[in-house]
Amino acid sequence: MAVPVAYDITRLATRVLNVTPNGIDRIDFAFARHFLGSAQQDCSAIMMTLLGPRAIPVEGARDIVDGIAVHWGEDEKPDQDESYRRIAGWIRGGGAKLVGAQRVARGRSGRAAGVFRWIGQHGFPFGRSPAAALPKGARYLNASQFPLWIPRYFRWLNQRPDVKAVFFIHDLLPIETPEYFRKAEYERHLRRLENLARFGAGAIVTTRVVKDALDRHLRTLGRTNMPILVAPIPVAPIFHRRGEADATLADHPYFVACGTIEPRKNHLMLLHVWRELVRRTGAGAPKLVLIGGRGWENENVVDLLERCGAIGNHVIEASGLSTPSLKRLLDGARALLMPSFAEGYGLPIAEALAAGAPVIASDIPVFQEIGGGGIVAVSPIDGEKWLETIQAFADPASPERLAALARAAKHKPASWKSYFASIGEFLECL
Incomplete structure (x- = not known):
């Protein structure tokens, strides 16, 4: 009993x-x-x-x-989520050129x-x-x-x-x-x-x-x-559902990174990678959706987000997104990116794998344990390797991405x- x-x-x-x-x-x-x-x-x-x-x-x-x-807003559908609509419109190419990254921050009144x-x-x-x-x-x-x-x-x-x-x-x-x-x-x-x-x-x-x-x-x-x-x-049951990608985003390559903006999440490296991607490939560079609130000791990251013109049309920062909207974005993303220096678990990895999304993550013991071989592991200090891997995954039919999709499909979450x-x-x- x-x-x-x-x-x-x-x-x-x-x-x-x-x-x-x-x-x-x-x-x-x-x-x-x-x-x-x-x-x-x-x-x-x-x-x-x-x-x-x-x-x-x-x-x-x-x-x-x-x-x-x-x-x-855990039960709020993407079509009802103003933040999701703004992010999707931005991915499709809407909006004027910005000095820094666009920011979508949904507040709560009352x-x-x-x-x-x-x-x-x-x-x-x-x-x-x-x-x-x-x-x-x-x-x-x-x-x-x-x-x-x-x-x-x-x-x-x-x-x-x-x-x-x-x-x-x-x-x-x-x-x-x-x-x-x-x-x-x-x-x-x-x-x-x-x-x-x-x-x-x-x-x-x-x-x-x-x-x-x-x-x-x-x-x-x-x-x-x-x-x-x-x-x-x-993970929440919603992440087990398949076939819910936004068809209007299929021809627009983007990646998702999920986590509070704080030093150990390694956003600084990721933004430098994106600046270099834009320098090398120009306007056709894939886009990056940063999902998570601003944490602490992140001045360098915030400076890049707010004042780096090179990433202005290629990086968006979003907080207050509902779980169904996060799932919808994962469904259409080329991959989830998780370049953390250290983690106790890494729930976004478990969510992405349950959704069948490819994952590129740091080569650290915790991620290897929870990923079960389903992730593409890259050292968190190897910026050039991250750039090369992201470039490969930007093509939805690349051998690297197709192999990662197959591994994610075999993942059996608890x-x-x-x-x-x-x-x-x-x-x-x-």
């Missing part, structure tokens, strides 16, 4: 402030939908408040999850309105402490790492040794590669792992690369026996049913 699960929705509730989800958001959302969306499961919700952690009614938690989906409606319907989360509210033998599950760096939010677990806490650890990159993150993130991530070692009964990761790194670090903290489940994250079955077994066995 399944054990009771208390799912933490704290971070998810704050994402009304974001116009579109990132990778952690998508995972957090999928967990919340699974554990809080079914009346068949014995589940409850936890939210961290100024009064400390509180167990809140599951009906209110479901409203939060549903409201976030609407806010992100972001706080949904919050006030929720408070009006459910009241402030003045629920009971989880130490008093959770049933015997429950599992506390946190898939967002938020706010794991603050120990006071988890001290209630000391009062309930029967409640086993499980945390999803997405990566150890702020510790392993601190140069790619805000300075404070190094110490914050150290505290996350210290609190995992202190309060956690188990951990979930997406790859063996992350498992090995986490296991090594936990040993330095005196935890040598923590169960760690390796479970590659599936299903959500089997994924959550393994999560459930892991929670029960603790």
Whole structure:
């Protein structure tokens, strides 16, 4: 029989402030939908408040999850998405020549309105402490790492040794590669792992690369026996659908890169490659669609995007795009590009392969593990090789691209049913 699960929705509730989800958001959302969306499961919700952690009614938690989906526009069709229409028109060649890259940034008006409606319907989360509210033998599950760096939010677990806490650890990159993150993130991530070692009964990761790194670090903290489940994250069902490409874009070669604009995603190299492509091939150079919001320490990238005339008609920057629109763009793209220096997983690769799209990605262990031989791997510091590979893929009938399409077609992504079955077994066995 399944054990009771208390799912933490704290971070998810704050994402009304974001116009579109990132990778952690998508995972957090999928967990919340699974554990809080079914009346068949014995589940409850936890939210961290100024009064400390509180167990809140599951009906209110479901409203939060549903409201976030609407806010992100997750069910918005491409034909209804103004951002998609603008991107498609640009790919087809519309618009005047620009000094820098065009930018499509869809905002959200009235972001706080949904919050006030929720408070009006459910009241402030003045629920009971989880130490008093959770049933015997429950599992506390946190898939967002938020706010794991603050120990006071988890001290209630000391009062309930029967409640086993499980945390999803997405990566150890702020510790392993601190140069790619805000300075404070190094110490914050150290505290996350210290609190995992202190309060956690188990951990979930997406790859063996992350498992090995986490296991090594936990040993330095005196935890040598923590169960760690390796479970590659599936993708949204929409990415499994085939044959939905935009026919009006078929004769216009373009590539897609998906991810927050931050140093480790290597956008700087990619933009230099595109400037060189335009220099060598002129107006016929393929186009690049950068999907993702602007992150941190990205001044050089922003300078290129905003002031480099050479890429003005060949690069577009888009944020706030709905998931169906992203899928439509992947369907017609020559390839997804993922030149990251370091990643904990790489959800866009899994999404592209599930959609049957070719993938050109960095030759790093995580991508080799999740790609299963389905990707074209190129060193993230070999700009000339990236340029040559992109040039080859710009021809839809090139041998290189046809081989990549065949490999993508053989990729067998995990299903959500089997994924959550393994999560459930892991929670029960603790």
